[in-house]
Amino acid sequence: MEPRIRMAHLLRRAGFGPAPGEVEARLNEGFEQTVHLLLEPGGVSDGLGEIDRQIGGLLDFNNIEDVRTWWIYRMIHSQCPLIEKMTFLWHGHFATAISKVGNPYLMYLQNQLFRERGLGSFGDLLQRVARDPAMLVWLDGSANRKAHPNENFAREVMELFTIGRGQYKEADVQEAARAFSGWNLRDDSFFFNASEHDVGPKTFLGHEGNLDGSDVLNILAEHPATAERVTSKLFSFFVYENPEPPTLAPFVQAWRSTRGNIREVLRAMFLSPVFSSERAFRAQVKSPAEFVIGAIRSLGGTITPRQVVSLMARMGQDLFNPPSVKGWDGGKAWISTSTLFERLNFAASITTARGPKGTSHIEPERVFEGVTPTTPRQIVDLAVGHLLDGVLSEPTRQALVAYVETPDPQRMKELGGKSPSITSDTRTMDEKLRGLIHLILSTPDFQLS
């Protein structure tokens, strides 16, 4: 990959895509330094503290729509995009849905947990997720009593969050459920109810003793199958799906040598040649969040994020409401005829929406990056350069050029039968540039990351 494409690729995968001018700015820092900065923002503020203060009074975190709006705002505007991307990844991994939790504030708290701990030790994150109030409601932890152990969390923590099916037996589920008995909620907070905790001896995955929930989670976090399974999930999310074991091996090794430090596993991934390989480029279908947020960011958009919530739900991703504890299926499942039409409709609405006095929700001319184009071909090339790294097949490009060159019949009539000149007729430039962006966001290529 040439440096500019490689940087844009990194910003799409480790964030929600570049904003206008961001690729050049980051190139000045260099690829490696950008990776380090994404992983360790340290001194960099996410730039949202003041926003949080200002909108604090406008939003009600007891309302899930407000919590969604707040998160989408962060995805669009955060100066620490990888933090939000990890929050997004863990939301899909430890998939918890408002449909059952019922309490939006608990969903917000879980989201903050992913934000604050999502790049640290997996074992630490797992311990906190197991005590997270939304999770305790979601997987019936609060119904887990000594006399009637509830196996819901015990099963899913193994099947979905750590070691995966085939690594445990039903007896392990029952023993783990006993270990988690008494992990309850009180006043919407984690509460260890000692009188409901089973203190008897247990045998779990070959370990014996008076194991409690923490012990079970430690055993799972240290389990070799967890290293492989979660590393594979990270690779599939950030690089490409279904990696071969030898490709994955160095990253599993990074996990082992750091005892599951997510930051170090990702550093190894981003800096590896495979991350920047041809196979990785546009190897993934963008999730609705990546598609929508990426489009808004690339166009310097100020579209009201509130609208975006329902648009994304119609594309199949209702944030804070995954369809099951398995999360979203993702990949090719994102694209169906109806969800693809929703993407096309979004492309139409973001390019045509109007604010007061004709102000725009996006700035179409940002795609020119300061250059003044003189021909339809140059208009298309600049826009494709900005939105698609300049990588688009020639036939598709020609279809776009033909669109820009096709005169609007209404405008021709107004001009007494003469074809309008796109470079001198500002109305035609506005029409065709918005239409062109609508089309580029609708290309098959833009659906891929």
Added chain:
Amino acid sequence: MGITRRRFLGSSGATLVALGGSGLLPRMAAALGAEDTGGPASGRSLVVIQLAGGNDGLNTVVPYADPHYPKLRPTVALSESELLKLDERLGLHAALAPFRERFAQGTLAVVGGVGYPNPDRSHFLSTAVWQTARLDPYREPTGWLGRAIDFQPDPRHPREPAALEALGIGGGGLTPALYAPRTPVPSLLSLDAFSVQPDRRYPADAGALRTALGAMYGENGEPAGAGFVRQVGRSALRSSDELRAAVAGYSSMVTYPKSGLSDQLRLIAQLLTAKVGTRIFHVTLGGFDTHANQKPQQRNLLAQLAEGVSAFLEDLKAHGLDERVAVLTYSEFGRRVQENASAGTDHGAASSLFVVGAKVAGGLYGPAPDLSKLEGGDVPFAVDFRSVYASVLRDWFKIPAERILGPNFAGLQLFRA
């Protein structure tokens, strides 16, 4: 001008990807067509209407003769002038007058006391129970209608799904009732949402936009690449054009009332008359969560339901399709018998539902509620909702219900042979 199923498929080409398809494989376009398979349920369709929010079954099918009814509901109870008697114990809400007529004609089944064991009062969980037909709905996120769509009578000779095997109508994504493990089911808010949208300021540019989209997605054979997204996109553009053509060919003498539900039912009638092969439709009418000031709200909603469904069935009759369509309503739960302090009712348990259509075996099913015998303030369930589903699957679609629902839901027979 009607468009036939053959024309729909023929003009789409033999490699039409199922509408809503994930596009993983081009399907053979259901070349024979669901309509022409010749099976016992050939050409039959089901329209499922969700009454979201928890419809008050007791004020829908009213036990007016039970002395506890007015006592427990001093403000919410319906007076005799507000209902239409079905027999000496039960009456329909007066807003359901069109349903009362169909009851007299023997084409409306009223099923009372429908619910499930250990009912949950959460909207979300109980809705999930009804939509998955599982009492532990989060274990298996597939819908009962989705599983029915996927059902293969003979796995050795898999039946190819039709282009529009099932369709969810409404915003907010596909209803979980239609989640199918194998068959992709589309949902659409309206035909407009399933069409290319031009800029409102430049409507004359629509043709150029559509041409460019077609070229980008390779409608003319070029260009290749970007694999399956392109394939799905081609199918989407083509299906959109075909659907619009199908709808353009529809005409009707029936006037539908003005309501969102009626608009959706008319769209279904348009698709049915165009014979695109859709077997299952799901629509939602919301607003039944009547915690406060219940009477005017519920009256309005039930009127929308009965008038909309009635117009829809009249329309189908005029097109000679009334014997091929059945309508089923459901709601996640009924409401508490004792009214609350806000002239409303809170979440309850068992409720009542309707099955209506020319081939429905009309009448009353399930025992009349006995308000002297409540469980936790609720009417206990007498009919498991899955036995209603079982009758729909077995008697209407002629597929073995136990393969979709599990065994033990026999008992109801809601359709005439």
